[in-house]
Amino acid sequence: MDLLRFITCGSVDDGKSTLIGRLLYDSESVSLDVLAALEKRQASGGVVDLALLTDGLRAEREQGITIDVAYKYFTTPRRKFIITDAPGHVQYTRNMVTGASNADLAIVLVDARQGVIEQTRRHTLIAALLGIRHFVLAVNKMDLVNYDEAVFAQIATDYAELTNHFHLPAATAIPLSALQGDNVVKPSQHLPWYTGPSLLQHLESVPGAQETEAAPRFQVQYVIRPQTPELPDYRGYAGQILSGQYRRGQRVRVLPSGLESEIEAIEVNQQEVETASAPQAVVIRLRDDVDVSRGDALVPAGPEEPILTRELEATLCWMSEQPLWPGRKLLVQHHSALSKAAVSAILYKVNVQTFARVHTEQAQLNDIVRVRLKTALPLAVDNYADNRTTGSFILVDELTGDTLAAGLVEAANSEYFTPPMQPPVAFSI
């Protein structure tokens, strides 16, 4: 049985919470006492409001909205699912980016009466930006359009135009009604014209994370040195294989130092193994006594090496209420590597409705901007398109420790750097 992480995106009234509630309810993942607590809150009695299963915090209950990312779990005989529920309001791009960063699949929810709207575009583009490759277009509230096939077909066509236009992966369109339970878990007799899988059937069959297919990447999190009489010289580099596969005897280069050595042993739970692959947590021992510490990368020497750089171009999602100005000093955390850094230029802002580039002097909360970043220490990175793990980082406020931005490496080689965008020139007649 494997694992699939997915995010649900939709605007406030698309019935997102109801859909999640329905998945949990129909897959029998809701326990009786939780249902009892919900029923107690149902002022008027009647049907249980499935949306209440996910609206967790008091402030949310009072306002009737979801304010933060929540995680829900359910298991079928085929898979364990982790649902990331991110709210759909315009001002919460930050939560959507956070949720999408860990997801293998995105469910984009639309109201059958409204079809593809601005928010749909926005959510799709953000999910695509964060590297999600599997999309489901869930056309909800089919009961309110009399389960009309033509309505569904039109929305699916509109959405396909959107994904084609932006060269995004094709979505699987599924008609359903979360409120009535049509086609969420069980196929529905109300949709005789639809012959595809129910939402859950589809979720059970999509391929999961495939981090073994990328180039081998490993970062040292912690150095194990028992220094006991039995193991006086043991030095093990503990970390998670971030992508690809490693094997005993492999030549590796330590970055940023550039020193080379050979993998003497790979240990998983103190057992030596011949090979190990992502996402396994391992301990690697090297044949030579080279200097290696937390944050260093061990990578195969040669053409598959990452880019070692002190300057890179990146897309940021700015998550702080203080705006970002060029020249801002901060910390970059590239998984276990940490360095001082500065945003040397803001190249442009990305309009998340259109992907158009807009000139900007500064980045505000929830802005998506392209920047150039200089780092004090060299980082071993990949482009985000090639590797979602080694191509990602966060920016941290050195004083408060707050996370300021999510960063995606776009170009880590000056040959490909984008020239800064000039302010628009005013025409005079």
Added chain:
Amino acid sequence: MSTTFDYLDRLEAEAIHILREVAGQFERPALLFSGGKDSIVLTRLAEKAFRPGRFPFPLVHVDTGHNFPEVLQYRDELAAQLGEKLIVRKVEDTIKRQSLREPGGKYPSRNPLQTYTLLEVIEEFEFDACIGGARRDEEKARAKERIFSVRDEFGQWDPKRQRPELWNIYNGRIQKGENVRVFPISNWTELDVWRYIQRESIPLPDIYFGHERTCVVLPSGQLLGLSEHLQLDDEDEIVTRQVRFRTVGDSTCTAAVESDARTVEDIIQDLLLAKVSERGATRLDDNISEAGMEDRKRNGYF
């Protein structure tokens, strides 16, 4: 080539990664150990993360004085067998030192007072990170908490000021006085924990398995094991039943469930059929108000 990992392998790898981030990012971390199955699983994960080295943190137990004796014995044996340092601090001592009022009532729970002792022990050893076995499936407020959860010097959680947690990057940078609560098995469910215990053949305290016990029947119908801490009167109905515990908190607020499950496999079968959530079945303190957990977390609880 592509390799498919079982979901338990993925959850395990994630948890080990988180434990190693704690070791790499903090000066003085601690693992909060209750003797319950979740914290027992954490010690197994810590072995996988740090052996053949020592754990880079001590085990810390906040002893309410109302713990099950079987659990205390298990705790001491496990710490000895692991060869790791165990720090025990008693709620009893905090009550004396801070002149706190003992909770009254028929079934007095020291659960709310644990927070005081926890904050004291954090201050005493200047712990900057405390690892705990909380899971997001336990409760709605927990479903929204980060894996690295920053608390102020009063241990308070502010859900609106949480740091966004992106990819598998954990930001543990804090200011003086703040500390971080870390939850490596956030993404595990109760069933996942049991399946892992089964896969790893992890021994547990006996009270998790079906046994005969004399209990008080609560007005809710739940069963509470008889102990000297309860203030019983003539109206209480005392029964002897075949029971097991799904969680092992304070014995005065952790209810037993009727079960004759003898093995981990039996328990997994029980769970697959069970229709009541873990906290709902067994925790009396969460039922007090619907926002029970949210309030306690805001006040520094785990």
